[in-house]
Amino acid sequence: MTTQAIGERIKRNEDPRLLTGQALFVDDVALPEMVHVAFVRSQYAHARLAGIDVAEAKAHPGVLAVYTAEDLGDYWQHGPLLVPPPPVAGMIFHQRTQVPLAKGKVRHLGEPVALVVAVSRYVAEDAAEKVFVDYDPLPAVVDLEKALEPGASLVHEDVGSNLAAFVPQKKGDYAAARAQADVVIRRRFWYDRGASAAIENRGVVAQWDHRAQKLTVWDTTQAPIPIRNGLAAMLALSEHQVRLVAPFIGGGFGPKIMMFYPEEVLIPWLAIRLGRPVKWIEDRQENFYATTQERGQLHDAEAAFTKDGILLGVKDSFLHDTGAYDPYGLTVPLNSQCTLMGPYRVPAYDSELRAVFTNKTIVTPYRGAGRQHGVFVIERLMDLAAKELGIDRTEIRRRNYLRPDEFPHDHVIIYQDFAPLYYDSGNYEPVLDQTLERIGYHHFLREEQPRLRAAGRKVGIGIVAYVEGTGIGPFEGARVQVQSSGKVTVVTGVGTQGQGHFTVLAQVAAEQLGVEVADVDVVTGDSDQFHWGTGTFASRGAVVAGNAVHEAAKSVREKAIRLAAEHLGAAEETIELAGGRAGVVGETGRSIALGELAKLANPMRGAVKPGTEPGLESTRYFGPFRGATASGCHAMIVEVDPETMQVKVEKYVVVHDCGRVINPLLVDGQVHGGVAQGLGNAFYEELVFDDNGQLLNASFMDFLLPTALDVPRVEVGHEETVSPLNALGTKGAGEAGAIPVGALFAQAVEDALAVPGLEILEIPLKPGRLWELVNKAG
Structure with missing residues (x-):
């Protein structure tokens, strides 16, 4: 096989459609007689509903209907628990999921x-203002620690407290490790909330065809097949009666994997009930409190070290803000709990997490999905230990890295996939060495920093490490078909939100079938085209769907070789696929186009031989036994203005190991986007709630996002430690850019300011808060 597609920096197949305005997004869907929905949303974070008067709204010209929870009848029900908690001894979990209204x-x-x-x-919004809701306000639960105090207002009275979950996990004997330590570093760390702020808000359009008895739904979801299945069950339809289309989506980042948002439940129900297409598009203010959020955690952590900087153990007890409901189970805090051990050898680990109900928006995964918190805690502990022991911050990491001969590595505690936390492979020192070289670490400390500080400039450098569990199950599938035109079609159930699936999956198929990547058409996110799948989340698309495509394309390749050998009168081992043809190696005149082979495989007369299938087509599924562990290092150089506390990133370097890289260009793009979000989370973005649970900055006037002027050029390097868990050897890369940025930002800014006693133990920062921390330290 001479075609080389994997590993090439190939531009994205989908970009011409996006750049010329030819791509379909949910808001582009316009249907005859379509009606529109506006929601009446609570003005309070916590209140009893004494009554709802809809009479005036119903009488408003142009209004078709107004519904409250009472009007839904038996359709009103709690949403599903998407991810049940894993079997951890001593665990407590209180399931409380959201409702449609x-x-x-x-x-x-x-x-x-x-x-x-x-x-x-417009009419719907005007009428919504005429719905009168009689609220009886209740004290809001906002602060995590106060939420657990006796006498606190209860989000769910039937639970008896605001404790949503408790999960204790242990590895080794931390008490014994602590007793042997020369130094113990103990601190409190705070990581606050943020919003994903995708460029496209959520939206749902539904149409019921009463003649065909079929429901079509266009949805900005990251999980089209599970949404199809769930809607069919809720609406008492068979799954083949529901078509779920997830077209191009302007950013997912995790919140769009949530199932089921109230709007996803109600819009299809309305379409059937009214017999007309129904549309709802979320506006930006709605997005700030109707779309799920992430991040809020409070950690009390300590780490025990020898005088040589060897980590003996870690103890961590933390509170996790789960919001008003917990439909996503414990995925986010479990990721925090597990990721905290990082790329290090941790002989003893004692961790307790407590998830807390609050009167805030539901928390579900958002790019990183809890891993940021764990990385922030362990990396800051490493920094503090290095300073205490007088060891270079990179050297203390190097001394504690897991070695290549320690893989696969079992960390013992239970991960979100219900199995012990398991690192399949890794080689961390080359990643660190490449990062040091690219950022110019030693040169900066020896020459640049002293020279610039002598000139009165506050410059600093930071370098942190991380691991990321990627490519988890349960499974994905793919169908690969060679058409009579010679073109290849790949169909899979995953949705796409800008990751480059149309290109990456095409590369995988092209390499097996010996065709150009441009000749592979990829279809995603349409439940009528492919019936089974899970979704796009947890940095798993290229790993899980990619390997399904690989297996299906390999099967088609075998069929093509067998058929070509029979047609050309040659042995199968002499046939190669290249340039869109199957031919005998070394004999240029003996070949046949793949399109012609496809015709031969689908005869109009005769019989298909027993044990064979017509067509050059195959469907295969891939379910990983475990997730593949990616890793990397980030480094940056910053300058802080001591007058304004504004921070400028002068240089940013990422070296990432995601196993075999299918398309370095696209991985670089994923990393760039992740870094931009990570910087936003670290210094610009913070959701500010008052004591009544009111969100005070629900607009882009007040919730700041980094712009192109704020995000630096990101230099990306790659190492490849091939995963043994899948045929492609791949690991995920979608969240790597975002995960360690908070820890890196804190370290670099702390180094730049060089204020005795200054310790940055919280994220996000902002100039005003930096000023407070500096003055407090001084």
């Missing part, structure tokens, strides 16, 4: 209490 009580700002259907969104 609030009944009796609202539990977070923006929770929907009613909806209006009208001839246009």
Whole structure:
């Protein structure tokens, strides 16, 4: 086989459609007689519903219907628990999931209490303002520690407290490790909330065809097949009666994997009930409290070290803000708990997590999905230990890295996939060495930093390490077909939100079938095209769907070789696929186009031989036994203005190991985007709630996002430690750019300011907060 597609820096197949405005997004869907929905959302974070008067709204011209929870009848039900908690001894978990419309009580700002259907969104919004809701306000639960105090207001009275979950996990004997330590570093760390702020908000369009008895739904979801399955069950339809289309999506980042948002449940129900297409598109303010969020955690952590900087053990007890409901189970805090051990040898680990119900928006994964918190804690502990022991911050990491001969490595505690935390492979020192070289670490410390400081400039450098569990199950599938035109079609159930699936999956198929990547058409996110799959999340698309495509394409390749050998009168081992043809090696005149082979494989007369299938087509599934562990290092040089506390990133370097790299260009792009989000989370973005649970900055006027002027050029390097868990040897890369940025930012800014006693133990930062921390230290 001479075609080389994997490993090439190939531009994205999908970009011409996106750049010329030819791509379909949910808001582009316009259907005859379509009606529009606006939601009436709670103005309080916590209140009882004394009554809802919809009479005036119903009478508004252009309004078709107004619904409250009472109008939904048996369709009103709690949403599913998406991810059950794993079997951890001593665990407590209280399942409380969201509802389509609030009944009796609202539990977070923006929770929907009613909806209006009208001839246009403008009319629906005007009518929604005429719905009168009688609220009886209750004290809001906002602070994590106060939420667990006796006498605190209860988000769910039937639970008896605001404790949503408790998960203790242990490895080794931390008490014994602590007793042997020369130094113990103990600190409190805070990582606050943020919003994903995708460029495209959520949206749902639904159409019921009463003649065909079929429901079509266009949805900005990262999980089209599970949404299809769930809607069919809720609406008492068979799965083949529901078509779920996830078209191009302007950013997912995790919140769009949430199932089921109230709007996803209600819009299809309305389409069937009204017999008309129904559309709802989230506006930006709604997005700030109706779309799930992430990040809020408070950690009390300590680490025990020898005088040589060898880590003996870590102990961590933390509170996790799960918001008003917990439909995503414990995925986010478990990721924090497991990722905290990082790329290091941790002989003893004692961790307790407590998830806490609050009167805030639901928390579900957002790019990193809890890993940021764990990385922040362990990397800051490493920094503090290095300073205490007088060891270079990179050297203390090197001394504690797991060695290549220690893989596969079992960390014992239970991960989100219900199995012990297991690192399949890794080689961390080359990643660190390449990062040091690219950032110019030693040169900066020896020459640049002293020279610039002598000139009065506050410059600093940071370098941190991380691991990321990627490519988890349960499975994905793919169908690969060679058409009579010679073109190849790849169909899979995953959705795409900009990751480059149309190109990466095409590369995988092209390499097996010996065709150009441009000749492979990839179809994603349409449940009528492919019936089974899980979704796009947890940096798993290229790993899980990619390996399904690989297996299907390999099967088609075998069929093509067998058929070509029979047609050309040659032995199978002499046939190669290249340039869109199957031919005998070394005999240029003996070949046949793949398109012609496809025709031969689908005869119009005769019989298909027993044990064979017509067509050059195959469907295969891939379910990884475990997730593949990616790793990397980030480094940056910053300058801080001591007058304004503004921070400028002068240089940023990422070296990432995601196993075999299918397309370095696309991996670089994923890393760039992740770094931009990570910098936003570290210094610009913070959701500010008052004591009543009111969100004070629900607009881009007040919730700051980094712009092109703020995000530096990111230099990316690669190492490849091939995963033994899949045929392609790949690991995920989608979240790597975002995960360690908070820890890196804190280290670099602390180094730049060089204020005795200054310790940055919280994220996000902002100039005003930096000023407070510096003055407090001084």
